[in-house]
Amino acid sequence: MNQRTVVYFLMTIPAWMLFFIFHTYPSLQGIYYSFTDWKGYGDWNFVGLKNYIHVFQDDRALNAYFFTFKFAIISTILVNVISLMIALGLNSKIQFKSTLRAVYFMPNILSILIVGYIFNFIFAHFIPDLAETWGITAFSKNILGDSDFAWIGIVIVAVWQAVAFNTILYLAGLVTIPGDLYEAGEIDGAGPWQKFWSITFPMIAPFFTINMVLAMKNFLMVFDHIMALTGGGPGQATESISLLIYRGGFEGGEFAYQSANAVIYFIVILVISVVQIRLLQRREVEL
Amino acid sequence: MRKWLAVFLSLSLGVLVLAGCGSNAGKNDDGKVQLELFSNKSENVETYKEMIREFEKQNPDIKIKLTSPPEAETVIKARLTKNDLPDLMAIGGNATYGELARAGVLKDFSEEAVLDGIQPAYTKMIGQLAGDEVEGVYGIPYATNANTVIYNKEKFEKLGVDIPKTWDEFVEILEKADAAGETPIYFTLKDSWTAMIPWNSLAANTAGEDFAEKKNEDKTSFKKAYGPVADKMLQLLEYGHNDNFGVGYGDGNNAFAKGKSVMYLQGNWAIPEIKKANPDLQLGVFALPVTNDPEKNKLVSGVDVLLAMKADIQHPEEAMKWIEFMLDHENAQGYIDEQAAFSALEDVFQEEPTMEGIKVHFETGRITSFPDHYYPPGMQADNLIQDFLIKKDKEAFLNKMDQEWNKVINR
Numbered sequence: 001m002n003q004r005t006v007v008y009f010l011m012t013i014p015a016w017m018l019f020f021i022f023h024t025y026p027s028l029q030g031i032y033y034s035f036t037d038w039k040g041y042g043d044w045n046f047v048g049l050k051n052y053i054h055v056f057q058d059d060r061a062l063n064a065y066f067f068t069f070k071f072a073i074i075s076t077i078l079v080n081v082i083s084l085m086i087a088l089g090l091n092s093k094i095q096f097k098s099t100l101r102a103v104y105f106m107p108n109i110l111s112i113l114i115v116g117y118i119f120n121f122i123f124a125h126f127i128p129d130l131a132e133t134w135g136i137t138a139f140s141k142n143i144l145g146d147s148d149f150a151w152i153g154i155v156i157v158a159v160w161q162a163v164a165f166n167t168i169l170y171l172a173g174l175v176t177i178p179g180d181l182y183e184a185g186e187i188d189g190a191g192p193w194q195k196f197w198s199i200t201f202p203m204i205a206p207f208f209t210i211n212m213v214l215a216m217k218n219f220l221m222v223f224d225h226i227m228a229l230t231g232g233g234p235g236q237a238t239e240s241i242s243l244l245i246y247r248g249g250f251e252g253g254e255f256a257y258q259s260a261n262a263v264i265y266f267i268v269i270l271v272i273s274v275v276q277i278r279l280l281q282r283r284e285v286e287l
Numbered sequence: 288m289r290k291w292l293a294v295f296l297s298l299s300l301g302v303l304v305l306a307g308c309g310s311n312a313g314k315n316d317d318g319k320v321q322l323e324l325f326s327n328k329s330e331n332v333e334t335y336k337e338m339i340r341e342f343e344k345q346n347p348d349i350k351i352k353l354t355s356p357p358e359a360e361t362v363i364k365a366r367l368t369k370n371d372l373p374d375l376m377a378i379g380g381n382a383t384y385g386e387l388a389r390a391g392v393l394k395d396f397s398e399e400a401v402l403d404g405i406q407p408a409y410t411k412m413i414g415q416l417a418g419d420e421v422e423g424v425y426g427i428p429y430a431t432n433a434n435t436v437i438y439n440k441e442k443f444e445k446l447g448v449d450i451p452k453t454w455d456e457f458v459e460i461l462e463k464a465d466a467a468g469e470t471p472i473y474f475t476l477k478d479s480w481t482a483m484i485p486w487n488s489l490a491a492n493t494a495g496e497d498f499a500e501k502k503n504e505d506k507t508s509f510k511k512a513y514g515p516v517a518d519k520m521l522q523l524l525e526y527g528h529n530d531n532f533g534v535g536y537g538d539g540n541n542a543f544a545k546g547k548s549v550m551y552l553q554g555n556w557a558i559p560e561i562k563k564a565n566p567d568l569q570l571g572v573f574a575l576p577v578t579n580d581p582e583k584n585k586l587v588s589g590v591d592v593l594l595a596m597k598a599d600i601q602h603p604e605e606a607m608k609w610i611e612f613m614l615d616h617e618n619a620q621g622y623i624d625e626q627a628a629f630s631a632l633e634d635v636f637q638e639e640p641t642m643e644g645i646k647v648h649f650e651t652g653r654i655t656s657f658p659d660h661y662y663p664p665g666m667q668a669d670n671l672i673q674d675f676l677i678k679k680d681k682e683a684f685l686n687k688m689d690q691e692w693n694k695v696i697n698r
Contacts (some may be wrong), residue, residue: 025440039386040364040365040367040368041364041367041368041386041390050698051698054694054698056429058694060691096645106694121534123456124477124533124534124535124538125538128533140529140530141478141529141530141533142530142532142533142534143533144529144533145476145477145531145532145533145672146532146533146559147677147678230477231479232476232670233477233670233673233680234477234479234481234673234674234677235479235670235671235673235674235675235677236667236670236671236674237674239670240432247667248665250361250364251360251361251664252383252663252664252665252666252667252695253364253386253665254665254695254698255662257698
């Protein structure tokens with residue numbers, strides 16, 4: 001074994017060990033406990049697939065799945081549309097470009113909990129007070145307190161924050177497009193719209209793929225936005241799956257049952273991400 | 288040779304990382320006995336610190352280390368899993384205590400003299416938390432709380448009303464306040480747990496104290512026992528403001544402090560917060576009169592702090608000394624005065640004039656416990672109740688409560 005290999009080992013083995021100890025091992029443990037009735041302490045027995053069967057019969061869990069998917073799909077689409085538009089704007093020849101880029105990136109730096117509390121104030125006081133002075137009764141209540149509309153409030157905050165990061169990724173994609181492509185397009189007489197559809201969008205297709213997959217995965221795992229804004233309420237209207245697992249597992253003492261839920265959820269996210277990558281990458285190749 | 292060095296280095300790094308998690312208990316370097324006191328409240332840290340200073344002065348060979356982490360209930364459950372319980376615990380009388388008692392890791396005090404001066408109602412209460420299958424007393428009730436109606440004295444005077452003794456009198460006041468253009472009750476139902484304040488008073492006084500026991504034996508159900516509770520919850524809701532579900536606890540404290548409503552359904556723990564927002568506010572408290580028989584209306588009160596000790600503790604005598612120090616009449620009085628709490632000790636009373644309205648309940652023992660402490664925590668009753676108050680469908684709600692209870696118990 002030569003010097004180089006030793007150095008490589010020296011670098012990778014600690015990382016591999018830390019990853020195993022703090023990531024792989026707990027996951028395997030979680031899978032193991034999902035087949036038991038462990039409460040987090042004390043005695044336990046193997047119960048086979050009982051926990052899994054119960055998850056599928058639990059309408060609270062099904063509700064959480066439904067809410068999470070609705071939220072994730074809508075937010076993913078909104079984030080990608082908005083951040084692509086902002087990136088295109090920031091990439092054009094405008095004044096104060098770098099200042100604007102910094103401003104747009106701000107939300108990503110702030111902690112979600114802080115953002116949540118600020119928006120809580122906006123929803124609870126700022127908007128209702130404003131609506132009252134203008135006499136718009138439809139907005140005079142806190143939408144986070146309405147079980148039909150609370151999810152919209154969460155979408156607004158989540159999208160507002162996620163747009164910052166996806167804009168940066170799109171900007172990185174836009175600078176990779178060589179300028180002569182546009183010149184050639186101009187010679188052929190293409191308008192701005194045609195330039196976007198025929199040059200820009202296909203050229204940043206790999207960035208589109210990664211943004212869609214990342215956004216979807218992040219939104220499916222939504223936790224802190226909900227914790228800060230509604231706590232899963234009103235009722236259980238905005239309870240996401242991660243929140244349900246945390247609540248039931250740690251506060252409700254149903255460790256093993258929620259482990260089963262987590263395993264199912266892990267498989268669901270994995271399948272969705274793989275399918276998404278496959279579909280979107282096929283599109284990249286075709287174009 | 289080099290290869291082995293690399294493997295050895297990386298292994299020892301991992302071991303070092305893991306070793307950082309260990310902890311040590313027992314004797315200090317200077318020969319003092321060190322005890323760890325774990326507390327789940329953030330409000331009383333300063334009070335404990337002062338008590339510890341005094342105790343250490345009296346017992347120079349004992350050192351007490353206070354641990355009061357955020358999310359304390361989760362922390363103590365995690366430490367139970369790691370078999371690393373603190374020597375002494377000052378925790379709430381809730382489901383977590385029940386779990387610890389059932390896990391058999393706490394010291395049994397049933398033969399000890401320290402229980403003598405404690406009100407039996409509270410000892411019984413924590414006994415119920417542990418359940419029937421557990422014998423013994425695993426905690427000493429220390430400080431207690433009260434689930435109350437807080438009212439604005441000035442507004443009561445203006446309306447010309449007095450503390451109500453029956454449900455009908457209470458509704459009458461609500462009507463009067465409403466007619467006078469005031470908001471009768473300030474609800475803060477954006478935080479679902481605040482729905483539990485009226486719920487617990489109503490349930491404790493109408494559904495029967497042994498509901499949970501009977502429910503588990505399938506002898507009763509929410510459908511059978513909780514109909515009146517649900518009706519009265521909806522009735523109360525009619526006297527709220529225009530955005531009952533959009534305002535949270537913190538905003539509610541401020542609104543009530545600023546005189547936005549006549550009454551506020553909260554426990555004694557909200558009083559320091561309200562006074563912070565408006566020190567001049569004249570407020571009083573009373574127990575929600577749930578029935579029309581004043582003799583039967585009980586105050587819902589629970590154990591806010593109980594003292595517990597690890598079963599396999601290394602220095603039991605020293606730990607006992609601390610417990611006796613806390614239970615000392617003067618120290619117990621000092622604690623409740625500073626914390627605006629009530630005492631579980633028979634001869635220690637909260638003399639603060641604000642508390643006048645519920646003093647009689649404590650003195651005559653007309654106290655009952657929080658019904659929701661006996662619900663399975665996995666069912667998350669407060670969210671279900673919040674949902675019911677929005678949708679107002681009583682039948683569906685009571686069925687749902689039964690269904691969720693059975694589901695959680697059976698899995």
